[in-house]
Amino acid sequence: MSSSASRTSTFLTIAGVTVLSGFLAYAVYFDYKRRNDADFRKKLRKDKKRVEKAATASSSTVDFTSGSRADVLKAEMAKIRAEPLPEGTREKEQYFMEQATLGEQLCTQGPAFAVSAAFAFFRALRVYPSPVELIMLYQSSLPPEVFAVILELTNLDVKERAEGYYDHFPPKSWNVRVQDKDGKKVLVADKDFEKGDVIYKEYPIVAALDWDLLEAGSHCAYCLKLVHKVSEYRPESDLLNTVYCSRDCYDKAKQQYHGILFTLDPLLPPDLDAEGVAADPEKRKAAQEALVAHLKSNKKLADFLVAKWVALQITIETSKVIPGSVSPAKDLPKYLDDDAPEYAIGDHLERLRFLGAEVKEEDTEILRNVFGTALPGLENSLTEDRHATTLGKMLYNAIGICYSGGRDDRPQFHERPEDQERTRTPYGTSHQVGSGLFLVSSYIQHSCEPSVRPSFTAGNHKLSLIATRAIAAGEELTMAYVDVAQHEGESAADARRRRRFELARGWRFKCECARCAAEDEGAGEADLGVTVDESKVEDAAARFEAKKAEAEAAETD
Template identity: 25%
Template sequence: MIDDSKVEVRIVDESKGKGLYAKEKITKDSVILEEDPLVSCQFSWNAAYGYKACDNCLRPLETALENAQRLTAGQVEEMPYPECCTTDKSKIVSCPDCGVEYCSEICQTEALNQHHRVLCLQTTERNVDIHPLLKLEETWKQMHYPPETSSVLLIVRLLARILQAPDRSAAIQQMLSFCHRSVNEDKDLAHKFLGSEFAQHISILHDLLVKAVPNEGIEQFLTLEGFQSLLALIGTNGQGVGTSAISQWVKNVTEMELPEMERKGIDKFIDWLYDQMEENVGQFLNNEGVALYTLQSACNHSCIPNAEPSFLHNNHRLSLIAVRDILEGEEILISYLDECTLTRSRHSRQKELTKNYLFQCKCPKCSEQAGDPDVTSDEDQNMSDEMSD
């Protein structure tokens, strides 16, 4: 599903390629577009630590109470206003062959039609010493401890989607439309994506991938160069997804009209709840995963973005929200950097963008700061400390 009535993709210029533009005036805080991803998957460690999510859309499979009990190590006995929980466990279904769970029959059917027929592991195959798909995931996990940023299983689902597509050539073209880079650029991005410690193991991942999926019709992606291109694709276009039964409960409770004393009591409970969860699991509160979005991936970067991704439906459906008014014909820009990095020096921002995306940002903020010293924020702080000493 894609709601793209307010936007269109255009060619920006030769250096940037395509970009996303507003077809009408869009007001601050409004939804610019909504789209379901081409593919998505939960992070492997996130699933291993018991974060239960739909294997198709990442919607939570726990109730708010179950979620709170797990994240506080059993310190919560009951949740007030249980009607504010959005998880409907009566709709949860599982694959009869491999046991993976879905939030509804709709999601189960979607997954089956898109990729699960290729990737379904029979119960007898679910042994890491036997099945190459499980070997691939375990090898990946040893390279990517939390906090996770992507998953090799996204590549697996991409390839399975092509294999199951009614029009295989169209599915291939859709995937190739994400970006076009040279072989050397793909290799450089793949190595940076894996990290210096694990870049030398790329051939191991490649060999496991080749054994994990059928080869017929996708040979171009199963060469070493093809695999490096896919790693570069998910590394530069993958969008993090987070869902939470508790966050939805909190949102619904917060929107309730309550007497003042009752509101103070529930606010105090929510503060206590988050303190207990943070003490037990740190910042790892959500079901987390990664997805590829066709329209969102067309958005170029700016250090002063006018839009940001959000997940209003508590599943993998992405909503792009305007953070200021956007004029008709204006390019819609997001930040490829996290909020913390955006506050750092121009040199720090450019260093991150060059390393991870192979471009120099020329947004108004970077242009205005072009005369600033070419030092990172840390180096600048060290210099200031030395001068004050």
């Protein structure tokens, strides 16, 4: 047996459900790590230098007759992107075998075929369960000139996906685009609007009903609509005792997150779990009960949103590997235009700002247990770090869902003001029926003199963004995160103080809007507890932004 044949067999190991769960955890977490883990990136850079040195020796024989090296790679990347990925585990496995074998064959034909070999290995990489490990394996087993090209392609892929994101998000039909302003991403109108116009409508990617309503069974746990006895749907054996306005809402909830979090339904069809490693129903039930107890005891919707979010990521990735299954993403908004490269839903969250948040180790463990007992290995979808960041994103971005002007019977807070959960809503969190993460609307910055308001006229979780005055194309859209009205018996100074405290507590910034400046009576202000904007962006997002700015500056020089 030749050495290249034995090399091939070392990475042709896709089989069995343990690898599959590894795949899912990777898709949810490790692809993220690939972009964010500083040590890993450092290692790649080091390898790249070493490999480039080795590759120079043979580069004279590599054929780039059809253009410069970068152009050839870019063109090939575009071609690879346009190729549909095989669906289903078996198809993926077969595709992987074909490409890896082709790569091996090309390798044996000498350095002149290094680039073609690398393209084949890169194609194989796209469907491999654990890309990071495969890259390591390539590095130790492939000729350096081939590995050098694979690294270049990988970097190009990550870079193009990162930098081109806002060219595709959101699609043109939303009438808005994301732009930079003072180091922040803001949402800008793409055309003129009259006062009262609906700019776009957006469904949340995850939403949660207030706990008192969930327990009362008065509202739909999925779409947050008031439930009518005639059409309501109450699932049997449901740990949460939830009620839905219709069977349709239940089916969606179950597919997206409810099934994995609160039912004992197997995640995989039986033929994919022939080894029977999934599901010890007793353990799984205990893990879910612990989660329900935890959610009920602290009653924070952000925690519930985090659990649903991670579950949704898993169910979407799972659907990709189950032949013939339908992705839960079909019921979610379409966030990208048609010619966008493939992004995971994690790519959307990664770009949102967040607040520093702390999670207890045992709280992370509760969630990890729920996933790990659904399918061993899935606990790796969440780390304590990632948990804290995700929670920080929900706390910073969630919008309060209030319809018909909001309700007045929400249970009073008993915590200190600084511990209360706040959601973005001009009606005040105390009037909401629940909250949700709206990926596009998350980019709308606060102003005490807003140009838009979220409206839930459908009486459910569907947000309509309404212009509160005429807006010109190119103008930034702003909404009020808190109740900015001056109420009866309240002076302008009192109202100013109240809203600025709420903003500082909920979103950790000192409002610098025009109205706040105009109403400043110069009397000095009580300490808001915050001096700078404390919201953060993740390293990966910040890094790519910095590089992009650098490149643009170089171009204009």
